[in-house]
Amino acid sequence: MSNKSAASVSVQEPVDHSIEIGHGNSPAAWSSVGVMLIGALVSCVAFVIGESATLLFWIGVGVIVVGVILGPVLRAAGYGVGGSKLKNTGH
Template sequence: MTDTHDPGHGNSPAAWVAVIIMLIAFTIGTFAFWFELPWLVWASAGLLVLGLITGAVLAKLGYGVKGPKYAPKAHS
């Protein structure tokens, strides 16, 4: 039986940084919405977009899954 699963898909420094920034943005935005702070909701939306851009820039700099600066870890 052949394992066709790609364990490295999305498991890169670029992806991790982007996801962490976006999770922080969602958390801040959720609390800001709950406490009725519209300016902070919009600021967290901006942070969400910044996380997406950061992930794309890091991938272009070589920290993506197929980038030269990415060293995949062995999976057991």
């Protein structure tokens, strides 16, 4: 009767580092993150102010939601990594 060890060693395939993955460095990504950072800043300031700024806190949360939606919308419009609006036309 063979007893296999509970800790088995898994062999992973090597990673191909020659493939360009982009890292989200595009106007769509930068715009989305920028809007979300502004929303987070507004919410954080409202949180520190206290109970009198509850509406301001939720406005900041709303701005964050707008940023989350903005990224895919801009990517679909061609401003994402490899998007049609970012192609160099030679001009």
